[in-house]
Amino acid sequence: MSVLTSCSFKGQLLIVLAILLPASSSFAQDSGSAPAETPAAKAAERDWDFRWDNRPSLRYGDLLRIDVRARLVTDMRRPDAAFIDNDTSRFDIARRRIGVEGEVGGVADFQIERDFADRRRWRDVYVNYRGLDRIEFQAGQFKLPFGLDENTSSTNLDFVYRSRAARLSPGRDPGLMAHGRVGGGAGIVRYEAGGFTQDGDNGRAGDLPRPSGGWTTAGRLLVQPLRSSTSVFEDFQAGVAYTSSDVQSGIADLRGPSALRDPFYRPEFAVQGMRRRVGLEMRWRPGPFSVQSELVRMASERLGQSVEDLDLPSLTASAWYVHGTWVVTGEKKTAGADEPKRPLFDGGFGSLEFAARVEGVRFSSAGGGPPTTGPRAETILPPRDRAITFGVNWSPNRWIRVQGNLIRDTISIPTGEAPLSGPLVDGPSSSFWSRVVRFRFAL
Amino acid sequence: MSRMRLVAFTLLVMSWAVLLPAASPAHAQTADDLFAPSLHDLQVFMNTRDVQQLRDTYQENTYYQADLEWRGMRVRSVAIRSRGFGSRNPVKPGFGIDFDRFAAGQRFLGLQSLVLDNLWQDGSLVRESVTMALFERLGQPAPREAFTRLFINGEYQGIYSLVEAVDPVFLSRAFGDPGGYAFEYHWLNEFHAEYLGRSLGRYKELFEPASHESDSDTTLYLPLHDLFREINAASSSTWRESVERLLDVRGFLTHVAIEAFVSENDGILGNWAMNNFYLYRPSGSTQHRFIPWDRDNAFLAANTSILLRAGDNILMRRLLEHPDLREFYLQALERCAREGGWLEQAIVTRANLIRAAAYADDRKSFPNDRFEADVAFLIQFARSRPGFVAAEVARLRGEL
Numbered sequence: 001m002s003v004l005t006s007c008s009f010k011g012q013l014l015i016v017l018a019i020l021l022p023a024s025s026s027f028a029q030d031s032g033s034a035p036a037e038t039p040a041a042k043a044a045e046r047d048w049d050f051r052w053d054n055r056p057s058l059r060y061g062d063l064l065r066i067d068v069r070a071r072l073v074t075d076m077r078r079p080d081a082a083f084i085d086n087d088t089s090r091f092d093i094a095r096r097r098i099g100v101e102g103e104v105g106g107v108a109d110f111q112i113e114r115d116f117a118d119r120r121r122w123r124d125v126y127v128n129y130r131g132l133d134r135i136e137f138q139a140g141q142f143k144l145p146f147g148l149d150e151n152t153s154s155t156n157l158d159f160v161y162r163s164r165a166a167r168l169s170p171g172r173d174p175g176l177m178a179h180g181r182v183g184g185g186a187g188i189v190r191y192e193a194g195g196f197t198q199d200g201d202n203g204r205a206g207d208l209p210r211p212s213g214g215w216t217t218a219g220r221l222l223v224q225p226l227r228s229s230t231s232v233f234e235d236f237q238a239g240v241a242y243t244s245s246d247v248q249s250g251i252a253d254l255r256g257p258s259a260l261r262d263p264f265y266r267p268e269f270a271v272q273g274m275r276r277r278v279g280l281e282m283r284w285r286p287g288p289f290s291v292q293s294e295l296v297r298m299a300s301e302r303l304g305q306s307v308e309d310l311d312l313p314s315l316t317a318s319a320w321y322v323h324g325t326w327v328v329t330g331e332k333k334t335a336g337a338d339e340p341k342r343p344l345f346d347g348g349f350g351s352l353e354f355a356a357r358v359e360g361v362r363f364s365s366a367g368g369g370p371p372t373t374g375p376r377a378e379t380i381l382p383p384r385d386r387a388i389t390f391g392v393n394w395s396p397n398r399w400i401r402v403q404g405n406l407i408r409d410t411i412s413i414p415t416g417e418a419p420l421s422g423p424l425v426d427g428p429s430s431s432f433w434s435r436v437v438r439f440r441f442a443l
Numbered sequence: 444m445s446r447m448r449l450v451a452f453t454l455l456v457m458s459w460a461v462l463l464p465a466a467s468p469a470h471a472q473t474a475d476d477l478f479a480p481s482l483h484d485l486q487v488f489m490n491t492r493d494v495q496q497l498r499d500t501y502q503e504n505t506y507y508q509a510d511l512e513w514r515g516m517r518v519r520s521v522a523i524r525s526r527g528f529g530s531r532n533p534v535k536p537g538f539g540i541d542f543d544r545f546a547a548g549q550r551f552l553g554l555q556s557l558v559l560d561n562l563w564q565d566g567s568l569v570r571e572s573v574t575m576a577l578f579e580r581l582g583q584p585a586p587r588e589a590f591t592r593l594f595i596n597g598e599y600q601g602i603y604s605l606v607e608a609v610d611p612v613f614l615s616r617a618f619g620d621p622g623g624y625a626f627e628y629h630w631l632n633e634f635h636a637e638y639l640g641r642s643l644g645r646y647k648e649l650f651e652p653a654s655h656e657s658d659s660d661t662t663l664y665l666p667l668h669d670l671f672r673e674i675n676a677a678s679s680s681t682w683r684e685s686v687e688r689l690l691d692v693r694g695f696l697t698h699v700a701i702e703a704f705v706s707e708n709d710g711i712l713g714n715w716a717m718n719n720f721y722l723y724r725p726s727g728s729t730q731h732r733f734i735p736w737d738r739d740n741a742f743l744a745a746n747t748s749i750l751l752r753a754g755d756n757i758l759m760r761r762l763l764e765h766p767d768l769r770e771f772y773l774q775a776l777e778r779c780a781r782e783g784g785w786l787e788q789a790i791v792t793r794a795n796l797i798r799a800a801a802y803a804d805d806r807k808s809f810p811n812d813r814f815e816a817d818v819a820f821l822i823q824f825a826r827s828r829p830g831f832v833a834a835e836v837a838r839l840r841g842e843l
Contacts, residue, residue, distance in 0.1 A: 249492060270490070307488045307510050308596075372520040374508035374545030376490060 054398065055443040066102040069113065070443045071095055075160065079434040095154070097123065107131035111142075120201055123172065134187075135180040144170040144200050145177060145192030145220035146241040148281040148294050149321070156336065158290070158325050158353070159391050160405045160438045164361035165296040165319040170200025170218065170243055170277070177218075186228030190239075193219040199245040199275060213245025213275050222281075232286045235334055241279040247271055247300060251375060252315060268375045269315050273301025285334050288327035295320045305376055312378055313366040321359030323389075328352050344396035355391035360384065385411045403438040472514060474552040474616075478587035478607060482796050485559075485591045485605070486512040487523065487538075494595060498533040501525045508545055518542060518551045528630070530563035530739070535601050535806035537561040539608075550612075558586075558606035559593060564739040566809040567817035568801055569793040572604060574705050574738035576789055581778060583697055584617035585735050590797050601804035602797055609721045609734055611654045617734075622726035624663065625734070626650035633716035636758040638675035643668060650722060666729050667722070674758050683765060691732045692762060693771055698733045699759060700775035702741075703749045704832055706824075709740035712752040712759060742820070745827040749776055749835045773836045780836070783829035787822055794818040 049059045056068040073095035099113030107130060113123040126140025143151050147169030149162050177194030181187030199213030222239035249272040276299050283292035296319050302312035327333060329351045331341055342348020367379030387409045395401045410431040477483070489497075493507040506522040522544035527537040538559040543549045551557070562568045571588065578585035586607040593600040607613055615621035629649055639645035643664040652663055670689040676682055686692065695711075698720075702710040709718050711733065721734040753759045763769045802811050809817075 270492075305490065307490055307493075307508055309491055369519070370546070372546040374520045374522065376508040377520060377545065 063105055064102065066100050068443065069097075069099045069101055070441075071097040071155065072441045073154075074439050076437045077434070078436070080432045099123070120172075134182055135178055138177045138179065138194075139175075141172055141174045142177075143172050144175065144196055144216065144218040144243060145179070145194060146170055146200075146218050146243050146277060146279055147296065148239075148283060148292060150202075155338065155401075155440070155442050158323065158355045158393065159357060159389055160403050160436050163294065163319070163321040163323070163357065163359050164385065164387070165279075165294045165321050165359065167202060168277070168296045168298050168317055168319045168361070169202060169279070170196075170216070171202035173198045173200050173216070175216075175218075183223075184228075188224050188227045190222040190224070191220070193217075199243060199247075211248045211250035211271075213243075213247050216243055216245035218243040220279075233284070235286070236282075236284040238282040239280075241277070241281070243275075243277040245275050247273060247275045249305075252300060268373075269302070269377065269380065270305040270375050271300040271302050271315060272305060273303040275300045285332075287332055288330055289325065290333040291322070291324045293320070293322040302376075306378065307376055312376065315363070315365050315380065317361065317363050319359065319361040321357055323355065323357035323359075325353055325355040325393075328354060338393075338395040338401050339398045340395050343398070346397075350394060350396035353391075353393040353395075355389075355393065357389040357391070358387075359389075360386040383411065385409060399441055399443065401438075401440045401442070403440070405434075405436050405438075407434040407436070408432075409434065472516060472552060474554055474587075474607075477513065477552055477554075477605060478589045480589065480792070480796070482800060483513065483589060483591040483605065485593050485603075486597070487593065487595045488512070489523070489595060491596065497523075497525055497536065501531055501533040501536050506541070506544060509540075511540065511551065516551075518549070520546045520549070521551070526558065527561065527563070530561055532561075532563060532808075535561045535563060535808070537563070538603075553612060554608070555610050555612045556608040558608050559591075560588075560604040560606050560737075560739075562602065562604055562739070563808050565817070566813040567742075567790075567794070567821050568602060568604075568797060568807070568814065569790060569818070569821065570741045571606075571738040572793055573786065573789045573821075574701075574707070574741045575735065577705065577779070577782065577786065578698075578701055578735050580782065580785065581697065581701060581775075583694065583701065583735070584732075586613065590793070590800070592800050599803065601806040602800045609653050609723075609736070614654065614723065618723065618725065620725050622654075624655055624724040624726070625653040626663075626667070626722045626724075627653050627736070628717065628720050628722065630715065630718045635716050635756045636671060636674050638671050639668075641668070646671075653721065666724060666731070669729070670731055674761070678761075682761070686758075686762075687730075689729050689731060690758075691730055692768065694732050695758070696762065696768060696772045697775045698735065699753075700749075700772055701779055702735075703747075703751065704776055704779035704828065705738075705741040706743040706745070706747045706828070707738065707741045708743040709737075710735070712756055713740075714752075717756065742824050745824045746831055749832055750839070773839060776832055776836050780829040780832040783825055786828075787825035790818065790821045790825055 058066045096117040097115045101111040103109045110127040111124045126142040128138040130136040149166040150169035173196045175196030179192040183189035196216045199216040220241040224237040226233045252269045252271045279296045281294045298317045299314045340351035344350045362384035364382040365380045371379045371381040390406045488510040509523045522541040525536045526539040540557045575585045589605045593603045611621045614623040646664045646667045673685045719737040723732045
């Protein structure tokens with residue numbers, strides 16, 4: 001079932017609004033702009049025009065621009081751990097997306113994208129209205145404003161897979177968001193705040209009957225204090241983010257992601273009540289270097305979930321990462337290493353980038369008794385995954401990117417009281433290597 | 444002054460000696476106490492949503508977390524699920540309890556798991572308890588049982604039978620062999636001990652491991668394959684030797700004799716072919732033994748033949764072709780027949796023990812007058828069955 005067909009009436013309404021909004025805004029723009037131009041001149045400017053601008057682009061004068069976007073991503077994965085799906089040592093089509101993005105009347109832009117290789121077929125389906133100063137409105141289905149890594153486009157990722165922190169971030173859902181920049185002429189503060197029908201699709205467990213957060217409020221505040229300067233710190237930004245949603249009674253839909261995104265931990269814990277996420281993030285991209293870091297903490301209440309219908313301590317998941325990159329061929333990171341200065345067969349080799357990431361994720365609860373694995377455990381066994389990833393990214397030209405990652409996962413239970421159930425871990429601690437190579441073609 | 448101190452100290456020690464056992468019942472209780480012939484009270488604490496979910500999906504084997512309390516001892520984070528085959532129902536579900544599923548290594552009175560039999564198919568409620576006691580009395584290891592009033596979140600759920608699970612703890616108690624292999628037989632269709640072919644998967648379908656669950660199929664099932672292959676091998680002078688190498692033949696005949704004596708309708712020679720047993724294989728041995736399970740269908744009628752359906756089962760039929768084994772079977776029946784007095788006493792004692800709790804059990808599947816009628820029938824069975832069996836044995840000997 002697609003996201004669109006499965007989302008609530010409120011969600012569908014938002015998506016319909018998203019589709020209708022450009023028409024109304026372009027109409028408003030038409031009626032109030034350029035009164036000096038003659039109808040004949042306007043008609044001449046608005047002839048349909050199809051052109052190649054690094055990708056197919058259809059234009060209707062200055063009123064409408066529609067760019068066709070396509071992305072094909074294949075992975076070859078090889079984990080050393082016997083527990084991960086043995087069927088992963090193969091080429092795997094990770095993404096097969098096609099979509100359009102564009103602009104309407106100079107006041108709105110939109111994106112519609114569908115993935116034919118994912119059960120969640122519809123990706124971004126939204127329109128963004130920017131006809132006002134300092135505030136824009138975005139409606140439709142898109143990622144909730146939480147998480148730096150999660151909100152980085154997949155074409156700009158420094159590693160094949162997003163971080164564990166991104167997996168704890170909400171992901172996409174239908175909603176309405178206000179965003180913009182304030183803070184002087186430079187707009188050093190960027191804000192995003194909105195309401196969404198659910199708390200994102202990252203935690204939803206496919207065909208399992210798992211409850212997820214209902215109506216969700218989300219906000220993100222980023223500060224780029226030297227944005228207007230020309231110093232090396234111009235790009236430095238730091239921020240905080242928050243989500244809050246109400247989760248109905250049921251078994252938690254949270255999963256502990258390991259290397260290759262296969263969950264190392266499938267908690268069967270009953271939850272009910274508020275689920276809150278708090279995130280801290282920073283990023284700095286001086287020249288060909290970059291460093292970024294995030295800390296995400298998610299707490300789910302367990303109201304009335306004990307065996308005697310009493311409240312249990314909240315279930316907490318925490319994840320963090322620090323990663324750094326270096327584009328050895330010299331491209332500026334802010335300009336994107338996937339657009340090489342000297343492409344292959346055009347006087348160069350393309351761009352080459354090295355990357356490394358250290359990260360961790362752990363689950364816990366604040367109970368006082370001995371840890372157990374039951375769905376209503378007061379104190380859960382606190383499993384933990386720490387990983388280090390080494391990466392090489394090669395972009396021979398702007399359309400093609402090859403990424404190679406070598407990942408070392410260490411999954412452990414700090415108390416060592418009992419092994420995790422399930423096939424993933426044989427004992428209290430387990431380390432293993434994984435290798436993945438990704439080939440990406442993008443228009 | 445020092446004398447007063449000595450007196451005070453002595454009094455203090457004496458008071459500790461008196462109070463400590465009462466204050467710490469956990470130290471005084473064992474599994475023997477749990478299975479002692481008395482009527483227990485067992486409290487289960489479950490989230491109310493889980494209680495409803497378990498009843499709504501009683502056909503599923505989903506485990507729920509619960510706390511268990513018995514005689515003031517509370518064991519936390521046990522795993523409880525609906526269980527049973529024909530007796531599964533949402534009104535008075537049977538329960539399986541694992542003590543170590545959610546809490547690694549946890550034991551309750553040394554037990555790893557426990558069964559709460561809902562006694563759904565037995566109007567007298569005592570058939571299984573009496574039959575299992577008879578097995579033990581005649582030297583055949585069988586799960587221990589005791590009656591209990593079951594309460595979930597303080598609400599009376601009815602009378603249940605606490606049944607010792609066949610697991611490594613049972614194997615340790617019954618055979619001194621915690622490392623042995625035990626398999627629960629699952630009825631899929633009529634099985635008369637035929638050879639199922641070389642594929643181990645066929646045996647895996649029928650026999651679920653109750654120990655060594657993570658061992659390889661070859662380790663678990665190849666000896667079972669060999670057993671049924673030899674049972675079905677062509678007649679020869681070595682057939683018996685081969686089978687005896689893989690099966691405790693005399694134990695098997697005793698097991699069947701007890702079932703025949705109590706007119707078991709759903710056992711080894713049951714109306715629907717083999718059913719309701721575990722197979723046990725000692726560690727380091729290939730010789731299997733049968734363990735009885737679920738005797739709700741015993742005491743069918745006092746006049747059923749002691750060879751009823753014996754010809755249908757390949758193993759039983761071929762064993763009885765040997766005169767010494769046939770005589771052993773008849774002797775086992777004679778031993779059973781000598782237990783008539785004990786049998787009646789066992790029925791009466793148990794019925795009296797549970798009568799009030801049974802009457803208060805409004806979830807049971809039969810009315811109270813059916814309880815009395817069935818108990819009366821069982822008493823009559825105990826009085827008449829020994830004579831009938833003895834006469835049958837004599838008649839069969841006369842035919843030889």
